[in-house]
Structure formats: C-alpha cells, structure tokens
Amino acid sequence: MPSELEKMLSGELYVAADPQLVEMRVNARTLLSQYNTIPFEQTGKRQEMIGQLFGKAGKNVDIQPPFYCDYGSHIFASDNLFMNFNCVVLDCAAVKIGDNVQFGPNVQIYTATHPLIAAERIKGPELAYAITIGHNVWLGGGTIVCPKVTIGDNTTIGAGSVVTKDVPANVFAAGNPCRVIRELKTQ
Known part of the structure; x- marks a missing residue:
C-alpha cells in the first residue's frame, strides 16, 4: 500500500496530516525560519541552506528572504x-525550474489543490500536481502559477497574472486567467 507521501507525489488523494508529511513540513519550517533571518551579506550561508532545503539547487540560486515553502525537497532548481x-x-508535488529563471516579488507557485465537490473536500484528503517552469523564464511580480501547469522556455509572464493552463515557449503572456499576448522573437 502506498504511503501518503507516495500518493501525494503521484497526484492521488492523500492525507496531509500523515505523521511523515507533518514531520517533513516541520523540518522545512525550521530551516526556513533560520534562512529568513540570515544577514544579507551572508550569501554563502543562504546558498548552503537552500542546498539543504531543496531537492536540487543548481549554481547561483539567489532567493531573497522572506521565502516560504511546504517541503522544499520537491523543488528542483537549475542554475541561475x-x-x-x-x-x-507550495511544493506538495514536484516543482521543476529551468536555468536562468527570475521570479518577481510575491510570486506564488501552487502544486496543492483540493477536490472541487464540497462533500469530498470536507473529508480532508488533498491533491497535488507538478509544475514545470522552463529555461529563461521571467515571472512578473505577483504571478500565481496553479497546479499542473508547464511554462515553456524563453517565456515572460506579466505581473499579476494567474496561470491556470500551460503557456508555450517564446511568448509574452499575462492576465487573469493568463493568456498569450504575443510571440517573442528568439535570437
């Protein structure tokens, strides 16, 4: 029988109150409370802690505090x-981030979701679906990326957008819901 962690990572209903998941979140919160108080000039210390928290942290990962996540271990960040x-x-499922990605302030990435039918939702089990952000992507300030979304390479998402569906590569997209505004020339 799969564990609640295995169910969570595979997109099945799972119980977030499971002791293993609670322990993982507590560990992440402990690291985050330390991370968010590291003095600005201690870049190396922040980089080291992100390496402990994330499932993968490439070179030159710069995350300005405060930063928050559920587990950290399901965040896979490439370089820069x-x-x-x-x-x-909210990394209840995998969050894969390509090279050279920039997040504006207040960007929110949500893999977590709940059943839409109230009778199912109030029973308690939750769902999570992976999010993939390609290479050379810029997410403008206040962008929200919803579960099960892929954002293609070289794409820019305008500030304040709510991304509910996949966005192709090489476009500027914005709005609520986010939609492609125009294609971007590649070099």
Whole structure:
C-alpha cells in the first residue's frame, strides 16, 4: 500500500496530516525560519541552506528572504535562479525550474489543490500536481502559477497574472486567467 507521501507525489488523494508529511513540513519550517533571518551579506550561508532545503539547487540560486515553502525537497532548481522577496512555493508535488529563471516579488507557485465537490473536500484528503517552469523564464511580480501547469522556455509572464493552463515557449503572456499576448522573437 502506498504511503501518503507516495500518493501525494503521484497526484492521488492523500492525507496531509500523515505523521511523515507533518514531520517533513516541520523540518522545512525550521530551516526556513533560520534562512529568513540570515544577514544579507551572508550569501554563502543562504546558498548552503537552500542546498539543504531543496531537492536540487543548481549554481547561483539567489532567493531573497522572506521565502516560504511546504517541503522544499520537491523543488528542483537549475542554475541561475533568482527569486525576489516574499515568494511562496507550495511544493506538495514536484516543482521543476529551468536555468536562468527570475521570479518577481510575491510570486506564488501552487502544486496543492483540493477536490472541487464540497462533500469530498470536507473529508480532508488533498491533491497535488507538478509544475514545470522552463529555461529563461521571467515571472512578473505577483504571478500565481496553479497546479499542473508547464511554462515553456524563453517565456515572460506579466505581473499579476494567474496561470491556470500551460503557456508555450517564446511568448509574452499575462492576465487573469493568463493568456498569450504575443510571440517573442528568439535570437
């Protein structure tokens, strides 16, 4: 029988109150409370802690505090990631982030969701679906990325957008819901 962690990571209904999941979240919160108080000039210390928290942290990962996540271990960041202040990543499923990605302030990445039918939702089990952000992507400030979304390479998402569906590569997309505004020339 699969564990609640295995169910969570495979997109099945799972119980978030499971002791293993609670322990993982407590460990992440402990690291985050330390991370968010590291003095600005101690870049190496912040990089080291992100390496402990994330499932993968490439070179030059710069996350401005405060930063919040559920587990951290399901965040897989490639090289040259910049997250501005106050970003939130609910990583109940995998969050894969390509090279050279920039997050504006207050960007929120949500893999977590709940059943839509109230009778099912109030029973308690939750759902989570992976999010993939391609290479060379810029998420403008206040962007929200919803579960099960893929954002293609070289794409820019305008500030304040709510991304509910996949966005192709090489476009500028914005709005609520987010939609493609125009294609971007590649070099």
